[in-house]
Amino acid sequence: MRPVTNVIICGTGGQGILLASEVMCAAALSAGNDVKKSEVHGMAQRGGSVSSHVRFGEKIYSPLVEEGCADLILAMEKMEGLRWAPYLSPVGKLVACDLRIFPMTVNTGLAEYPDVDALMIEHGLPVQLVPAVEIAEELGNMRVVNVVLIGAVSPHLPMEVEHWHRAIRERVPAKHHEVNLEAFRRGRELFG
Amino acid sequence: MRKKLNTVEEGVLLLSGNEAVARGAWEYGVHFAAAYPGTPSTEILETIGEEYEEIDAQWAPNEKVGLEVIAGASFAGARVLSAMKHVGLNVAADPLFTLSYIGSTGGIVIVSADDPGMHSSQNEQDNRLMGRAAKVVVLEPSDSQEAKDMVGEGLRISEEFDTPVLLRMTTRVCHSKSLVRVGPRNEVPVKGYVADIQKRVPIPAHARVMHSKVEKRLLAVSEWGAGSDLNRIEEGDPSIGVITSGISYQYVKEVYPEASVLKIGISNPLPWKLVEKFLGMVDRVVFVEENEPFLEEAVRSRFLIESDGKDIIPIEGELDPETVRKALRPGTEKKLTWSEIPLPGRPPSLCPGCPHRGAFYCLSRIRGSSTGDIGCYTLGLMPPYNALETTVCMGASIGVLSGIEKAVGREGMGRLVAAIGESTFVHSGITGLIDMVYNGNTGTVMIMDNSLTAMTGGQHNPTTGRNLRGEETPVLDLEGLVRACGVEHVKVVDPHDLKEMEKTLKEEIGRDELSVIITRRPCIMSYRPGKPAVAVVDTEKCISCRQCMKLGCPAISWEDDRPVISKLLCWPDCDLCVQVCPVDAISKDMGGRE
Structure with a gap:
C-alpha cells in the first residue's frame, strides 16, 4: 500500500500558494495517487495568513493534515513557516523562502517581527532556507518565486522529475512554460 | 487556450466541492441558475458561468431574488439551482419556507454553504436546522464526488417528492479538492409553464392542503431514504458505532477506520428504519458532527438511547482530524515534536491601492467612525483607522445608524456615518435609506462604490455594467436611485483625492439634513494597472x-x-x-x- 504524504503550503495572500498547490496535486495525480487538497478563500486572503493542505497516497479521507503529521511544510514566507511548526512530523522537513513580509500588526506598531532565523535554531527546526526571490530576480520574472520553491521541495517528495514537468506544463500558460521550467530546475538543484 | 469543461465528457477530474456542484448541475440537466456571491459558495455560479454555457446563469442582486427567479423557472418546468452562503439563506428564507409548501415542477436544488469556524462569516449557523424548519429535504455531501452526485439525486428527489432540496455544504467541502468521475450532460426537456393555482397560490384554503402534503412527503422521503445509497451502514467493530455526516465522516474514517459507521447523506428527513437497524448493531453510539447536535438530538429524542456526542465533540468551530481523534480515541493523539511558537498575528488588510483606504484614512483623521456593513470595508475597524464600530448583516449599517440617531439624537451620534459598499447597498441597503428619508433621519450614508463585489473575489453586480458572463448590461444609476429615494444632498467623490474626501466628509457630517456620499473609485481587482511605478x-x-x-x-x-x-x-x-x-x-x- 502506497503511504500517505502530507504537505502544508503556507504564506501570505497573493504569494501564489494556490498555483503551487495545484502544481503539486497535478504532479501527485500523474504519479497515480489519490489526491485531496484544502485551502481557505475569501476574507482570509486579503494579505492575511494563507495555507493549503495537500495529501496524496493510495486512499485519502481527510482533506486536512493532522497536527504532528506533515512530511513537508513549504513556507513562502519565513514567519509563516514557524507558525505551522506543530504540524511537522518528527522526521518532517520545513523549506522556507528566505523572505520577510511584515504583517499589519507589525507595521502599526502593535507587534514586532521576530528574529525568525534565531527562533528556528533555538527550536531546532529542520529548516532549509531558499533564496527564491533572488533566483526569480535573476530569471527576470518575480512571479516564478513559487515555482522555484516547488523545485526546492521536489527532492523531498516521491514524484519523478517528469511528473513535475508535466504538472507545470498543465497548470501554467504555454508562453510561460520555459521560465517556469527553468525556475523549477534552479530550485531543485539547490538541495537535489 | 485551455478547453472548457463542457467539452470533457468522461474521465476523472480534481475538483473542489463547488466546482463539482457546477459540474453536477451541468451533467444532470440544470437549465437555469442564479445566486448572489458569498464565501464559501461563490465559485459554484462562477464555474457555471465560465465552463458550462448550456446553463443559463446569472448573478442576482440578493439571495431572495435569486431564489425567487429559480422558483419561477421551476414553475415553468426547468431544472434549477441557486447557491448562497449560510446567512444568505436567511435573506432567502421567506421564499424558501413557502416554496416548501408549493413544491417543485422542475427540480429545485438550493445550495447552502455553511461556514463552521467562521473563516469568512459573522456567525456559525447550521442550516440543517433551517432545512428542518422549512420542512425540505437536506442532503450533506462529504467530498466532491458526492457533491456532484447529490446535485443529480437532489433534482430527482425534488421532482419525485415535489419538494425543494437543500444541498448543505460546508467550507471544507466547498473548498477542498478531490477526484470526481465525470460524465456527459443529460439534456432534460423544459416541461413548460402550466397555471396551477391550487399548487402555487397559498391562500389559506390552499395552504392547508399543501401543509398536509408536506407532512406526508417527509414520511415518504424518510421511508425511501432508508434504502437509498445516500445513507449507508459501513459495518466494522461493533463495540463503537459512529453516526456522522458531511466532512465529519472523512475525519472519522481517517482516525478510526475500524469503527462501524452510519453515514448519513439525507439529514432531513432522517432514514428512521436504517437508524434503528444501526442502533441494534452496535454497543456504543457516538455522534460526530460539526456545530449543532442536529443528528444527535433527532435520533435521541426518537429512540431515547444512551450515547455520546456534544459531550465529547465541540459545538463551536470547525472539526479537524486531531479533534475527532481526541474524542473517539483518547490516548492516541500524536505527540508533537514542536509546540506552538508565539508569533504576531497576520490579519487581513485592505490591499495596496484599495479605494477604501482613502475614505477610512480621512474618516479617521477627522475623528469620525462608522456603522459598518459586510464587505472588504469591514476592515475599516482595524488599526490604524479604527473607523468602524458595528456590523450586523448585509445592509444593516444604514438601519443601525438610523436607530442610534433615534436613541441619542443628532448630537449623541457624533461623527458616525454608515459605511456600505455599492453591491451591499443594492443587495439590501436601499430600503434602509428609504426608511431614513421616510422617518426624518439626518445622518450621512457613505456608499463605497468600487464597482465590484470585491470581498468574494471580484464579481459583477448591477452597478458594474456587466453580468455573470461578462456581457454588457445597463449600469444602475446610483445617484439617480438615491435621489429618487428622496435624498437631496448627494456628493460623488474620488476617495483617493484626500483633500476633497476629507472636505466632503466634514461638510456632509456637519449638515443637519440627510446626505449621501458616494466614494467612487474602481477596485484594484477590476482593472490592469498602468505601467509599473513605485513610490x-x-x-x-x-x-x-x-x-x-x-x-x-x-x-x-x-x-x-x-x-x-x-x-x-x-x-x-x-x-x-x-x-x-x-x-x-x-x-x-x-x-x-x-
Missing part, C-alpha cells in the same frame, strides 16, 4: 513623522525609523503616501495618471 522615499527629507504609516498600507513598513516601500506590493495607480507626506519626502512618477 520612493527620500530618506534625507524624511522627518520620521509616521504620517504615511497612518494609511495602513501593506506596501509600507517601518524600518530603522524610516518608511520602506515594497516594490513588490506598491500599486502603480496609487499615490496616497505622496499626498500625506508633509515634507514631500515621498515621490512617485504616476505618468500623468490620477
Whole structure:
C-alpha cells in the first residue's frame, strides 16, 4: 500500500500558494495517487495568513493534515513557516523562502517581527532556507518565486522529475512554460 | 487556450466541492441558475458561468431574488439551482419556507454553504436546522464526488417528492479538492409553464392542503431514504458505532477506520428504519458532527438511547482530524515534536491601492467612525483607522445608524456615518435609506462604490455594467436611485483625492439634513494597472513623522525609523503616501495618471 504524504503550503495572500498547490496535486495525480487538497478563500486572503493542505497516497479521507503529521511544510514566507511548526512530523522537513513580509500588526506598531532565523535554531527546526526571490530576480520574472520553491521541495517528495514537468506544463500558460521550467530546475538543484 | 469543461465528457477530474456542484448541475440537466456571491459558495455560479454555457446563469442582486427567479423557472418546468452562503439563506428564507409548501415542477436544488469556524462569516449557523424548519429535504455531501452526485439525486428527489432540496455544504467541502468521475450532460426537456393555482397560490384554503402534503412527503422521503445509497451502514467493530455526516465522516474514517459507521447523506428527513437497524448493531453510539447536535438530538429524542456526542465533540468551530481523534480515541493523539511558537498575528488588510483606504484614512483623521456593513470595508475597524464600530448583516449599517440617531439624537451620534459598499447597498441597503428619508433621519450614508463585489473575489453586480458572463448590461444609476429615494444632498467623490474626501466628509457630517456620499473609485481587482511605478522615499527629507504609516498600507513598513516601500506590493495607480507626506519626502512618477 502506497503511504500517505502530507504537505502544508503556507504564506501570505497573493504569494501564489494556490498555483503551487495545484502544481503539486497535478504532479501527485500523474504519479497515480489519490489526491485531496484544502485551502481557505475569501476574507482570509486579503494579505492575511494563507495555507493549503495537500495529501496524496493510495486512499485519502481527510482533506486536512493532522497536527504532528506533515512530511513537508513549504513556507513562502519565513514567519509563516514557524507558525505551522506543530504540524511537522518528527522526521518532517520545513523549506522556507528566505523572505520577510511584515504583517499589519507589525507595521502599526502593535507587534514586532521576530528574529525568525534565531527562533528556528533555538527550536531546532529542520529548516532549509531558499533564496527564491533572488533566483526569480535573476530569471527576470518575480512571479516564478513559487515555482522555484516547488523545485526546492521536489527532492523531498516521491514524484519523478517528469511528473513535475508535466504538472507545470498543465497548470501554467504555454508562453510561460520555459521560465517556469527553468525556475523549477534552479530550485531543485539547490538541495537535489 | 485551455478547453472548457463542457467539452470533457468522461474521465476523472480534481475538483473542489463547488466546482463539482457546477459540474453536477451541468451533467444532470440544470437549465437555469442564479445566486448572489458569498464565501464559501461563490465559485459554484462562477464555474457555471465560465465552463458550462448550456446553463443559463446569472448573478442576482440578493439571495431572495435569486431564489425567487429559480422558483419561477421551476414553475415553468426547468431544472434549477441557486447557491448562497449560510446567512444568505436567511435573506432567502421567506421564499424558501413557502416554496416548501408549493413544491417543485422542475427540480429545485438550493445550495447552502455553511461556514463552521467562521473563516469568512459573522456567525456559525447550521442550516440543517433551517432545512428542518422549512420542512425540505437536506442532503450533506462529504467530498466532491458526492457533491456532484447529490446535485443529480437532489433534482430527482425534488421532482419525485415535489419538494425543494437543500444541498448543505460546508467550507471544507466547498473548498477542498478531490477526484470526481465525470460524465456527459443529460439534456432534460423544459416541461413548460402550466397555471396551477391550487399548487402555487397559498391562500389559506390552499395552504392547508399543501401543509398536509408536506407532512406526508417527509414520511415518504424518510421511508425511501432508508434504502437509498445516500445513507449507508459501513459495518466494522461493533463495540463503537459512529453516526456522522458531511466532512465529519472523512475525519472519522481517517482516525478510526475500524469503527462501524452510519453515514448519513439525507439529514432531513432522517432514514428512521436504517437508524434503528444501526442502533441494534452496535454497543456504543457516538455522534460526530460539526456545530449543532442536529443528528444527535433527532435520533435521541426518537429512540431515547444512551450515547455520546456534544459531550465529547465541540459545538463551536470547525472539526479537524486531531479533534475527532481526541474524542473517539483518547490516548492516541500524536505527540508533537514542536509546540506552538508565539508569533504576531497576520490579519487581513485592505490591499495596496484599495479605494477604501482613502475614505477610512480621512474618516479617521477627522475623528469620525462608522456603522459598518459586510464587505472588504469591514476592515475599516482595524488599526490604524479604527473607523468602524458595528456590523450586523448585509445592509444593516444604514438601519443601525438610523436607530442610534433615534436613541441619542443628532448630537449623541457624533461623527458616525454608515459605511456600505455599492453591491451591499443594492443587495439590501436601499430600503434602509428609504426608511431614513421616510422617518426624518439626518445622518450621512457613505456608499463605497468600487464597482465590484470585491470581498468574494471580484464579481459583477448591477452597478458594474456587466453580468455573470461578462456581457454588457445597463449600469444602475446610483445617484439617480438615491435621489429618487428622496435624498437631496448627494456628493460623488474620488476617495483617493484626500483633500476633497476629507472636505466632503466634514461638510456632509456637519449638515443637519440627510446626505449621501458616494466614494467612487474602481477596485484594484477590476482593472490592469498602468505601467509599473513605485513610490520612493527620500530618506534625507524624511522627518520620521509616521504620517504615511497612518494609511495602513501593506506596501509600507517601518524600518530603522524610516518608511520602506515594497516594490513588490506598491500599486502603480496609487499615490496616497505622496499626498500625506508633509515634507514631500515621498515621490512617485504616476505618468500623468490620477
